[in-house]
Amino acid sequence: MKQIDLFVHNIGSLITMRGSLKPKVGKEMSEIEMIAGGAIAVHQGRIAAIGPEEEVRAQIKGIPVLHELNAKGRLVTPGLIDPHTHLVHGGSREHELEWKRQGVPYLEILAKGGGIHYTVEQTRLASEEALYQKAKNSLDWMLKHGTTTIEAKSGYGLDTQTELKQLRVAKQLDQTHPVDIVSTFLGAHAVPKEYVMNRKGYVDLVIREMLPEVKRLGLANYCDVFCEEGVFSVEESRQILQQAMELGFGIKIHADEVEPLGGAELAGELGCISAEHLLASTENGLRKMRESGTIAVCLPATSFSLGLKRHAQARMMIDLGVPVALATDYNPGSSPTESLQIVMTLASVNLSMSPEEVLTAMTINAAHAIGRADSIGSLEIGKWADFVLYQATNLAYLPYHFGINHVDTVVKKGKIVVENGQIWEKYH
Structure with a gap:
């Protein structure tokens, strides 16, 4: 891996949804992985490393980083x-x-x-x-x-x-x-x-x-x-x-x-x-x-x-x-x-x-x-880097505070396509 295209750090709560090869049922639907102080490294549109920030930094040590994104303590979920x-x-x-x-x-x-x-x-x-x-x-x-x-x-x-x-x-x-x-x-x-x-x-x-x-x-x-x-x-x-x-x-x-x-x-x-x-x-x-x-x-x-x-x-x-x-x-x-x-x-x-x-x-x-769980739906190594940064620090806040848009940034296949709540005009 010659470079990391995008490194997202200082994530307050990182919800990955990883760990299930089949649709979640029953109590499994309430069991989600949440990492405090997380980070995500992206290479060629896919997740190359994910986890606590110290661990991710150690994994990509010595690899050039093209672009960094400071999550500023925000909540991050899969797209x-x-x-x-x-x-x-x-x-x-x-x-x-x-x-x-x-x-x-x-x-x-x-x-x-x-x-x-x-x-x-x-x-x-x-x-x-x-x-x-x-x-x-x-x-x-x-x-x-x-x-x-x-x-x-x-x-x-x-x-x-x-x-x-x-x-x-x-x-x-x-x-x-x-x-x-x-x-x-x-x-x-x-x-x-x-x-x-x-x-x-x-x-x-x-x-x-x-x-x-x-x-x-x-x-x-x-x-x-x-x-x-x-x-x-x-x-x-x-x-x-x-x-x-x-x-x-x-x-x-x-x-x-x-x-x-x-x-x-x-x-x-x-x-x-x-x-x-x-x-x-x-x-x-x-x-x-x-x-x-x-x-x-x-x-x-x-x-x-x-x-x-x-x-x-x-x-x-x-x-x-x-x-x-x-x-x-x-x-x-x-x-x-x-x-x-x-x-x-x-x-x-x-x-x-x-x-x-x-x-x-x-x-x-x-x-x-929709038959796409092999590539999207959770944040794990090898899947597309589709994720959302919210102007919120915890998951419960999203359904609680309704009628507004909580999204700050959207990353699609490793590219920032929404920034500060607005679509990046050059997404094409």
């Missing part, structure tokens, strides 16, 4: 990972806020032509350049709030051309923006208006045309489906996900958001890498997920935004041994926020999760939920 977003879309839906205020259920908003259908219209009309710029702005906000990797779903096209357009934009952003993007095909997000009297025809379109084309073009790692009453049945979801598996996609599922339809059970049956929402899942469904190792991705900002009194049963999941991750569900309707820091507070208050469980759910477990 936050958002394993469920709908990044690329056209338009916005602030006009639905009044419906929400009046207590109109989401599925009724959908039936009125709002919800997904409205965004589909806007996304079909938008150019790729317009979608790129809008999504880039959201990625910038995510990065400034400490998010270094996300999953991005399609699902606002509901026709082959627009679904591919969304996925192309996500791929371009993955290549040009510091935030890494794992793409998921969600053509089965809703039945489009033109197929409302021909559901089977749309399922066939997804299976026979969309999935093979997405695979041929290499535009997505995963396939997802919205398994919910009034959207896609358990059997329709099974057909789509089985075909996706045959084509080599990893599989995910929007499950039991409104009704206990059996999405969690299907996730367990098929071995989905993750099942998401889960507000109405049964204990039997959660046990099936535990048996298959399926990760529960909880979305507390969504239930908050929709004004729901019911939330995902994170405590039951953790007690049952289901691995739990957290995400924003960033989308223009039911969760218009890019901030995982807001989700920290909502998970603490509404899901009764401890600060340690929350961070586990946003780092190593979230990395497992």
Whole structure:
């Protein structure tokens, strides 16, 4: 090793999340390594040494250091990972806020032509350049709030051309923006208006045309489906996900958001890498997920935004041994926020999760939920140097003091991309 590219020292509390090859479950989610007076040495974008500062200095003694960063006693964690977003879309839906205020259920908003259908219209009309710029702005906000990797779903096209357009934009952003993007095909997000009297025809379109084309073009790692009453049945979801598996996609599922339809059970049956929402899942469904190792991705900002009194049963999941991750569900309707820091507070208050469980759910477990835990999600030698310095000295302060951005500095693959809370303009 000819040089250390970045040496971060004088870290007050360094949380590594290292020491787990599998998603953390049960009490493990509260067990985190915290090093007082830590340091990190980076070489070619990856962590070369990490631990107490005296030990790291001894390990790199005699090796030239290109750049030093004084953490000034701040808290440092792995970069936050958002394993469920709908990044690329056209338009916005602030006009639905009044419906929400009046207590109109989401599925009724959908039936009125709002919800997904409205965004589909806007996304079909938008150019790729317009979608790129809008999504880039959201990625910038995510990065400034400490998010270094996300999953991005399609699902606002509901026709082959627009679904591919969304996925192309996500791929371009993955290549040009510091935030890494794992793409998921969600053509089965809703039945489009033109197929409302021909559901089977749309399922066939997804299976026979969309999935093979997405695979041929290499535009997505995963396939997802919205398994919910009034959207896609358990059997329709099974057909789509089985075909996706045959084509080599990893599989995910929007499950039991409104009704206990059996999405969690299907996730367990098929071995989905993750099942998401889960507000109405049964204990039997959660046990099936535990048996298959399926990760529960909880979305507390969504239930908050929709004004729901019911939330995902994170405590039951953790007690049952289901691995739990957290995400924003960033989308223009039911969760218009890019901030995982807001989700920290909502998970603490509404899901009764401890600060340690929350961070586990946003780092190593979230990395497992998108198949990237071998390279991100924890700070250990050989992994990408993705980490965040906060204007805070302890973990509990992050969910406690809500509504502001605590991030001071973000390092992505060993490069400082946010400094003093602002994106470094030369990150390209």
